[in-house]
Amino acid sequence: MGKLLKVNNLSIKFSQKRQDSVTILRDIEISLNPGKTLCVVGESGCGKTTLGRVLAGLLPYSSGTYHFLESEVSEMKGKDKIDFRKNVQLIHQNPYESLNPTSMVFDIIANPIRKHKGIKNTTKLYAEVTRLLENVGLTPVTDFVDKYPSHLSGGQRQRVSIARVLAMDPKFIVVDEATSMIDTSLRISLLKTLKDIQERTNISYFFITHDLALGRYFARDQEMMVMYLGKVIEKGNTEDFIHNPLHPYSKAILSAAAGNSGLLDEPSEFENYQLGGTEIPSFKNIPSGCPLHPRCPQKIEGLCEKLVPKLIEKSDGHSVACHLHDEQK
Amino acid sequence: MKNEKLLDIQNLSVSFKTKRGFLKAVNNASLTIHENESVALIGESGCGKTTLSTSIVDILPLGAMITDGKILYKDVDEKVLNLLELKKSKLRTLLWSKIAMMFQASQSSFNPVKKIRMDFIDTVKAHKPRMSEREIIKRSEELLKMVMLDANLVLNSYPHELSGGMKQRALLALSLLLEPKLIILDEPTTALDLLTQEKIVVLLNELKQQYGFSYLFITHDLSIVSELADVVVTMYAGRIIEKSPVKEFFKNTKHPYSLGLIKAIPKLSLDHTELFSIPGSPPDLVEDTIGCPFAPRCDRRLNRCSLEMPNMIPADNPHHEYACWNPNNGD
Ligand SMILES: Nc1ncnc2c1ncn2[C@@H]1O[C@H](COP(=O)(O)OP(=O)(O)OP(=O)(O)O)[C@@H](O)[C@H]1O
Ligand SMILES: Nc1ncnc2c1ncn2[C@@H]1O[C@H](COP(=O)(O)OP(=O)(O)OP(=O)(O)O)[C@@H](O)[C@H]1O
Ligand SMILES: [Mg+2]
Ligand SMILES: [Mg+2]
DSSP, X not given: OOXXXXXXEEEEEEEETTEEEEEEEEEEEEEEOTTOEEEEEEOTTSSHHHHHHHHTTSSOOSEEEEEETTEEGGGOOHHHHHHHHHHEEEEOSOTTTSSOTXXXXXXXXXXXXXXXXXXXXXXXXXXXXXXXXXXXXXXXXXXXXXXXXXXXXXXXXXXXXXXXXXXTOOSEEEEESTTTTSOHHHHHHHHHHHHHHHHHHOOEEEEEOSOHHHHXXXXXXXXXXXXXXXXXXXXXXXXXXXXSOOSHHHHHHHHHHHOSSSTTOOOOSSOOOOOOOOOOOOGGGOOSSSTTGGGOTTOOTTTTTTSOOOOEEEETTEEEOOGGGOTTO | OOOOEEEEEEEEEEEEEETTEEEEEEEEEEEEEETTOEEEEXXXXXXXXHHHHHHHTTOOOTTEEEEEEEEEEEOTTXXXXXXXXXXXXXXXXXXXXXXXXXXXXXXXXXXXXXXXXXXXXXXXXXXXXXXXXXXHHHHHHHHHHHTTXXXXXXXXXXXXXXXXXXXXXXXXXXXXXXXXXXXXXXXXXXXOOHHHHHHHHHXXXXXXXXXXXXXXEEOSOHHHHHHHOSEEEEEETTEEEEEEEHHHHHHSOOXXXXXXXXXXXXXXXXXXXXXXXXXXXXXXXXXXXXXXXXXXXXXXXXXXXXXXXXXXXXXXXXXXXXXXXXXXXXX
């Protein structure tokens, strides 16, 4: 099977009024096949949403290439562009900005079906909208179809956003923290629904989350990727990554996710690993060398603050950008 | 440590008028927040958590009606005020200085055409007219750093130039800056990674110690509950169905719905092929139920459950209450 998408050496700059432009994403390399999931984690503000928006075609990139089904996205025209727009969808991180406040829930979901699938018959439309709303647990459906977004709770908005995207039968969805305002139980059933759809339709997901346990479940036997200050610092098969994290930042987030103090925590096999320092990471002031060095407990003096580590493949499909793992330095 | 009651919500009911009838988003809910206490409100999406907390600060959406109940607030001079009967002007001054709320829509709460700096100055000035601009900026910088933000950069940015979690943290810093008695936080950490979350939990706990704040916070993240709450309150279908000190809540959960929420937390240390979720769908808030609203989905259901509504009763630990005919006993 051919690649669904392939990103090479991509970067993004934001230009700002009366200030130097800031580079947010650097040297991004991603490839994804049909039916696969790539789970992305990383510190708040590190560029996950920005990358998701690029992949969804909502943000132009400054350099590099992005191929979707073999065509370069920035050069798409006419029908190709229309197909791309339909095939690639994004579930927005913030459900308070992503729904049209003047449309009823019915139209929010029916409009894309009318447009992309050409279904105009009201009975058929109604049946399809009902199916989608039931899929995301918005029942009784009759209560929701004539509501406006302002009549919905946070989690209900998130579910309408999910249903709307599913209505378009895309090939690829960027799922940006799309279940963050939903209770633990319903969250699991929504993710199960998304996984079922993947099995049936071979859809691919770019799944942004900060919940590593959830990511492990959703991207089971797939890939996980860690970002730090706009760069990919580790990537690997999910289980391999969870059990054998290589980058100090990855170790620290896994240690935090496994927990070792709270009421909920169970004794675990995960290493207790903490970052140090009081540095606040910022794109305005990216550290020289390895961007993590001011916080890294295993910093190699004289190397890490000088030389930028490259992303190196350590074992089958598991890559890391860290001098501790670079034998050739 | 026995602190006095700060906010006492008694039998509150809130309805929305809809086509099919009244949707009872909050149904006979009672809840007490003591001084220097942190209360976590958890429950299913759409069960009425935001509605309950916005009725405290008088910003219910259009179409909402408070049909019953009292919200008592103990003011400085020991005077107890019913917020629902207070004159609007008096209520406003009280709310601006004593109770602050960080909304669930925090990621869109900032004015899109203003730099964050101006938003901070304007908001703080409105609440605390005596604070000078320099003081405001100095304190903002301190707090922004404490929530792991580059203060200078954030203050000089427009909201669209910040990530979801950056906006959330900036808004959190702003509500802390106001130094109210009670801070209501509606899903304050949905966009934050774990390391940042940890820092924020530490900060919130420190400020609570230092200034004697009380918190009412809504979250779906039970690990935050376990680290930040003194008391946990579970809501289901507009009703409060369990209230308990936090340790007791996790060790000795009584209500099957609370237990379901805990069971559904994915754990990193377990290799799940399938995760647990509570079967069935949430109840209709327009229809009146005779029995327990959770009964149709409950695996501990008895005949009685569908016929008669359980009231809140105390557990062995008298601070722990629940509404269930057949509670979990660890069996
Ligand atoms: N239009 C813009 N102009 C300038 N900087 C921007 C712009 N949009 C985003 N940024 C910056 O890009 C960085 C990455 O933002 P992004 O929203 O991608 O982060 P994120 O990883 O999704 O974070 P979070 O987990 O908090 O949502 C942030 O530091 C943000 O300040
Ligand atoms: N303006 C409105 N008109 C009609 N119904 C409404 C309105 N606002 C909210 N509701 C309904 O009231 C119920 C409670 O909503 P609320 O926002 O309090 O839920 P919540 O517990 O905060 O949920 P979440 O965790 O998803 O944010 C929901 O079922 C919602 O659909
Ligand atoms: Mg984001
Ligand atoms: Mg809410």
